[in-house]
Amino acid sequence: MRLCVLDLDGSVAAQPPLLARVGAGIAHGVDLRDLAPRLRLAASRSAIRTVLERLERVMAGGHGPEVIFYGSGDFHHLTAAFLQRRTRPITVIHLDNHPDWVTFPATFNCGAWVNRALENAHVAKVITIGPCSDDLAWPQLKGANLAAIASGRLEVYPWRHPPSRLVPALPRPKGLPVLGRRLYWQPVGGDAWAGFVDDFSRRIPTREVWITIDKDVLAPDEAVTNWDQGEMRLAQAMALVRAVAERHAVVGVDVCGDYSPPQLGDPWRRALAFLDRSCRPPVSRPHSALNADANAQLLRLFDDVLA
Known part of the structure; x- marks a missing residue:
């Protein structure tokens, strides 16, 4: 395992286990x-190019899976950059309270990075697990990449x-699994989780896997983040990682x-913050130790x- 700590915002570089x-x-x-x-x-x-150049200086020539910690979920779009360094077919397992699937703007941003990842031909599929957020409501109006779901390259399990x-007036991608005017999801929380984990391997079409974890998928008593949070327990997330690693080659985790x-x-980033997330007050409760x-x-x- 090759461990790398990217210090973008001071949030992880001083944590005792990593330090x-x-x-x-x-x-x-x-x-x-900087x-x-x-x-x-x-x-x-x-x-993005500069990030990859600096990462390559320390990781080049090494062997074994890469594990990268890098701070706030505001930087989650770096996952799409990390995937540019892969050359063989790969499946991305994405644990997050948000699908990060919007089709505009077509930039590297934290709400759209899944689409940048899918632009890479070697990314066979992205499987998003854990959203509880309202991003899934009225997905056409919010720019969701429903075409990727219709094609099978993106799966979302809230x-x-x-x-x-x-929206009836808006076009639907051919092959989108809908019933009437509704898109039905397969929720995996609660009693469904154990069975989902046991059966998960069949959803992965490649030998190699990259796992990306945004801790906002976790319940608020297990992490403090810059975003609204989900309900997954850390032990449940870890059980999924273990199950994937038992059956596939995990080549990287971020x-x-x-x-x-x-x-x-x-102004550009302030506008993105206003459009893409709730305006949260500053976090006052302890977060570093948690x-x-x-x-x-x-x-x-x-x-x-x-190992």
Whole structure:
């Protein structure tokens, strides 16, 4: 396992479990604070290239699965960049409270990165698990990539969600699995979770897998994030990772969702924040220790299943 800690916002670089490994030389630390204003919520392609260049300097020539911790979910679009470094067919397992599937703007941004990932021919499928958010309501009006669902390259399994209403006046992609004017989901929360995990392997069409975890998929008592949160328990997320690792080659994992105060210095990013998420008040309750504990548990899991 090749562990890398990207310091974008100060939220993970000082966490004891990660700091100790960087200090001992068994993990790589990469300072990206200078790029953070150009990466938060949305990223220019030049900023993405710079991230990949710095990552390649420390990861090139190594062997084994990559594990990357990198801070707030405001940077989740870096997952699409990490996937550019892969060359063989791969399935992306995406744990998140949001589908991150909007088709506009067609940039690297945290609400649309799934589409950037699907632009890579070697990404066979993205499987999104855990949303409870209202992003699934009226998906056509919110720019959801329903065409990817119709084609089978994107699967979405909410933790819980009623059927989504469709707008009759708007076109539907051919092959979209609908009944009348509603798109029915397969919720996986509650009693359905154990069976979903047991049967999950058959949904993965490739040998190689990349797992991306945004901790906003977790219940609020297990993580503090910059976004509204779901209801998955950390133990449930870890059970899925273990099940995938038992049957497939996990070549990479990235973890985001640590809270950091958003600093949005330009009108473009302020507009994205207004349109793409609820305006949350500043987080006042303790978050560093809670998030560090969740990351420590994930790190022990990766030590176990990716060795």
